[in-house]
Amino acid sequence: MMTEQYDIKNNIKIGQEIFENLAHDIRPGWAGLVLSRFDHYIKDIPISIRELYPIIDDKNRWKEAHKQFTKIRAFGLENKNYEPNNYLRLAEVVAKVTYNASGQSAPFDSDSGHYLASLALKATEYFQDNRLNAEVKSAILLFSRNKKFKDNLTVADDFLLYKKIDNILWFDWDPIAVNDIAPRDEYQSYVPEIFRLVKAKSDRQEIANRLYKLETENMGMSGTIENCLTIADKILKAQ
Incomplete structure (x- = not known):
């Protein structure tokens, strides 16, 4: 279509x-x-x-x-x-x-x-x-x-969840504060990993720890675990 x-x-x-x-x-x-x-x-x-x-x-x-x-x-x-x-x-x-x-x-x-x-x-x-x-x-x-x-509600649900996670990382997490200037795919390489954690029933602490590691080690930013916990909560509510 x-x-x-x-x-x-x-x-x-x-x-x-x-x-x-x-x-x-x-x-x-x-x-x-x-x-x-x-x-x-x-x-x-x-x-x-x-x-x-x-x-x-x-x-x-x-x-x-x-x-x-x-x-x-x-x-x-x-x-x-x-x-x-x-x-x-x-x-x-x-x-x-x-x-x-x-x-x-x-x-x-x-x-x-x-x-x-x-x-x-x-x-x-x-x-x-x-x-x-x-x-x-x-x-x-x-x-x-x-x-x-x-025809496949499970696939549709997963796809919607994946998109929601992508949106949360872009609009709410945005550790390098570029969502008003950078290309839309700035954080999309991290979405599959966070999606897998959610599907594996990881708790908020596990998800927050991974976000924090991405911020501080992968990007070299000075993020806070408290903010990552807030983002993790938002991600889990998106299910």
Whole structure:
């Protein structure tokens, strides 16, 4: 599927194709990943949106996304001048997609997820930042290049986790403080090792120790084990 060649932002049929190619249980994680691309660009993320992330990360809590949608909608109604407005609309759709995946009664419209890609790209226009646009488009198309993800949930879950770890190392760890100037692949050579540690059920201390060693020995930086423990916690929560 060569979706890159088409206008994802303005053609809802492209958004529908992308969404329908996703396995049912992978949709919340994917939607949350797209939303999270804005985390480092929004100065004050509304609490109602921050609260949505742990719901997305726990399948047993997906049913709570209906109430979270209501909270996000209420925030928008109370803050009608909030910018970018498309970011709030995107968060609402993410909540809808998450609730619908729970299988609970009274789901939102089944085509809610068709608008996610378009809203995400429209939200990037507010920032006029090429890096954000690239990050959002990469997240949108994460599962679009290989149909095997729709048929193999385990492979899709692992791929999503791998991408989340990559993002955490880039946006949150960033020991040499270059994520605003360096090529996007600066830390990608470390992702496979950290991914293997997570899959091997390593605890936070083991992961933090490895991050600390990479910082201090491989890169020659003066990192702290405390910060590495914080990053390790974030990585483990991404499962």
